[in-house]
Amino acid sequence: MSKAIIESGNVAAAMAVQLARAEVIAAYPITPQTPVTEKLSELITAGRMDAEYVAVESEHSAMAVCIGAASAGVRAFTATSSNGLLYMSEQLHWAAGARLPIVMCVVNRGIGAPWSVWNDHQDAISQRDAGWIQIFAKDHQEIVDMTLKAFRLAELVHIPVMVNYDGYYLSHTYMPFEPPDAERVDAFLPAYQYKHALSPEHPESLNTVTLPDARLDVQGVKRGGYMDLRHNLHEEMGMAIEVWEEIDRDFQTHFGRGGAPVTDPYRCDDAEVVIVAMGSMANQFRVVVDRLRQDDGIRAGVLALQMYRPFPGAMLARALQSAKHVMVYEKGLSYGSQGALYGDIKSALYPYPSRPQLHNFIVGLGGREIPTESLYQTTKTSCAPDRILPPAQSDVPQWIGLQL
Amino acid sequence: MQQTNDQIIQIRWHGRGGQGAITAAKVVAEAAFRSGYGGAVMAPTFGTERRGAPVTTSLKISRSKIYDLSPITTPDIVVVLDHMILHEVDVTSGLKPGGWIIMNSPRMVKDYSFPGYRTAVANATRLGVEAGLRKGVVNTGIIGALGRASGLIGIDILAETIAEEFSGRNPDANALAARLVYDATLMDDSTTGGPTDA
Numbered sequence: 001m002s003k004a005i006i007e008s009g010n011v012a013a014a015m016a017v018q019l020a021r022a023e024v025i026a027a028y029p030i031t032p033q034t035p036v037t038e039k040l041s042e043l044i045t046a047g048r049m050d051a052e053y054v055a056v057e058s059e060h061s062a063m064a065v066c067i068g069a070a071s072a073g074v075r076a077f078t079a080t081s082s083n084g085l086l087y088m089s090e091q092l093h094w095a096a097g098a099r100l101p102i103v104m105c106v107v108n109r110g111i112g113a114p115w116s117v118w119n120d121h122q123d124a125i126s127q128r129d130a131g132w133i134q135i136f137a138k139d140h141q142e143i144v145d146m147t148l149k150a151f152r153l154a155e156l157v158h159i160p161v162m163v164n165y166d167g168y169y170l171s172h173t174y175m176p177f178e179p180p181d182a183e184r185v186d187a188f189l190p191a192y193q194y195k196h197a198l199s200p201e202h203p204e205s206l207n208t209v210t211l212p213d214a215r216l217d218v219q220g221v222k223r224g225g226y227m228d229l230r231h232n233l234h235e236e237m238g239m240a241i242e243v244w245e246e247i248d249r250d251f252q253t254h255f256g257r258g259g260a261p262v263t264d265p266y267r268c269d270d271a272e273v274v275i276v277a278m279g280s281m282a283n284q285f286r287v288v289v290d291r292l293r294q295d296d297g298i299r300a301g302v303l304a305l306q307m308y309r310p311f312p313g314a315m316l317a318r319a320l321q322s323a324k325h326v327m328v329y330e331k332g333l334s335y336g337s338q339g340a341l342y343g344d345i346k347s348a349l350y351p352y353p354s355r356p357q358l359h360n361f362i363v364g365l366g367g368r369e370i371p372t373e374s375l376y377q378t379t380k381t382s383c384a385p386d387r388i389l390p391p392a393q394s395d396v397p398q399w400i401g402l403q404l
Numbered sequence: 405m406q407q408t409n410d411q412i413i414q415i416r417w418h419g420r421g422g423q424g425a426i427t428a429a430k431v432v433a434e435a436a437f438r439s440g441y442g443g444a445v446m447a448p449t450f451g452t453e454r455r456g457a458p459v460t461t462s463l464k465i466s467r468s469k470i471y472d473l474s475p476i477t478t479p480d481i482v483v484v485l486d487h488m489i490l491h492e493v494d495v496t497s498g499l500k501p502g503g504w505i506i507m508n509s510p511r512m513v514k515d516y517s518f519p520g521y522r523t524a525v526a527n528a529t530r531l532g533v534e535a536g537l538r539k540g541v542v543n544t545g546i547i548g549a550l551g552r553a554s555g556l557i558g559i560d561i562l563a564e565t566i567a568e569e570f571s572g573r574n575p576d577a578n579a580l581a582a583r584l585v586y587d588a589t590l591m592d593d594s595t596t597g598g599p600t601d602a
Contacts, residue, residue: 006430006433006434117450168448169447169473172448172450173446173447173473174433175443175470176442280473283473284471284474286471286472287471371474372472
């Protein structure tokens with residue numbers, strides 16, 4: 001019998017953090033994240049979770065507490081959304097540079113001004129260059145599974161991980177998922193061991209002013225300067241893709257779920273039209289793909305991007321080589337330019353022989369409704385054979401669902 | 405590879421902020437899941453709601469996993485927790501032809517006319533009090549009317565799920581309210597609409 005339960009996405013996230021035995025939770029409330037940390041504080045107060053809950057006065061402090069905890073060798077977690085994420089931006093860069101394995105859920109929400117509590121991806125995208133790993137969940141099961149895997153990834157590669165999931169669409173929606181068995185989680189996710197954990201017995205000086213040039217340390221060993229350390233972060237970030245895949249394979253042996261940790265293709269094998277999207281919208285597109293195939297004979301598929309940073313550029317470029325059209329739908333953009341994901345995909349395709357026709361669509365900012373019908377119509381119209389646009393028109397984002 | 409085109413039953417709930425429509429929809433999601441509907445998605449619509457203002461929530465149920473989380477625009481069923489909402493909101497908006505309007509109302513089913521739709525009415529407010537609930541608690545009662553009119557989920561599993569959801573908060577009275585409403589629900593499934601002045 002299935003052990004699945006029906007709960008909200010925020011509760012799913014909190015359950016995963018409880019199962020992961022996080023030891024310090026520091027958070028500041030912000031919609032739509034608040035129920036995650038409320039649930040964790042309830043679990044701690046009820047004695048069902050052995051952790052310290054640090055109520056802070058801001059998101060900046062929440063991340064600072066997590067940095068302190070992780071530096072002391074303690075598994076730390078926080079969650080935020082929107083302007084809360086932006087308020088901790090300086091500490092995000094610090095956590096990544098200090099190579100601390102913090103896991104954070106970002107319940108994606110539009111950014112003010114003007115205020116919006118509703119979903120889009122602008123918060124996460126604005127922090128894409130902070131040096132954090134970013135993954136995106138499509139449903140509650142993925143929120144649980146990715147959060148557990150994220151702790152292991154962060155602690156193996158010493159890079160913090162952001163687990164993104166859509167505000168409201170996932171955070172406040174109830175759907176079935178299977179919470180993993182606690183004993184199996186313990187077998188999958190060993191306790192966090194940090195060899196540079198702060199300790200009065202072994203004093204170390206970490207992350208002080210680091211000179212531009214490499215130099216010898218007190219033992220006479222050559223140590224990198226700032227640029228070398230940053231190069232390490234970049235290289236090891238790239239290697240994290242394979243580590244993430246290995247973790248997923250191990251997760252499958254423990255829990256029987258997984259198999260699409262980096263990209264999750266649906267009906268892409270023979271697809272001429274491939275849609276690329278992140279988060280719950282990629283699942284919504286499965287319905288569109290089925291309809292395009294059934295009603296219109298259009299060989300469509302959807303490729304869900306599960307890992308946004310590190311960017312699996314080569315993997316995506318190879319997956320898109322046989323497509324005629326690639327349609328990138330995203331809930332955010334770089335103002336004055338184009339969709340960040342679109343730009344990334346275009347750049348990934350450049351070195352490869354086949355460059356499909358690319359389309360960029362901006363949808364759902366600030367919770368603007370994304371009717372499945374309009375995704376269907378837009379995709380169908382855009383791949384019509386008689387609709388070839390010159391580059392000056394095709395290479396600009398099209399906004400879907402504008403009302404003015 | 406799993407196909408996504410299995411039939412999805414879409415139920416839109418109309419209530420007032422604080423009336424418990426979300427909890428009711430969640431209970432039905434849970435009961436549907438236990439009855440073998442592998443897909444059950446309950447998505448509240450969030451706005452700037454305040455206590456007493458009309459609110460809606462979406463419930464989709466299907467035999468297999470549901471991938472489309474967009475809000476319901478063409479419901480098969482609408483559930484109305486307070487008949488006075490009819491004066492403020494067009495609850496039939498997008499309702500499929502022959503769809504059900506299931507309502508908590510002190511009036512009789514024959515007092516309503518919704519041509520093209522089927523109507524089910526029960527006085528969940530009065531029956532809730534009879535079941536031992538505080539006056540105005542209607543969200544568990546109306547679940548009985550939904551069970552009766554739609555035939556989607558049996559009353560026993562609905563009552564059992566209600567009792568679990570409300571454990572520590574009058575579980576027996578809440579479950580009884582659903583059973584009383586189930587028995588008392590009057591239905592007009594003619595789709596021609598009643599004779600009247602509503």
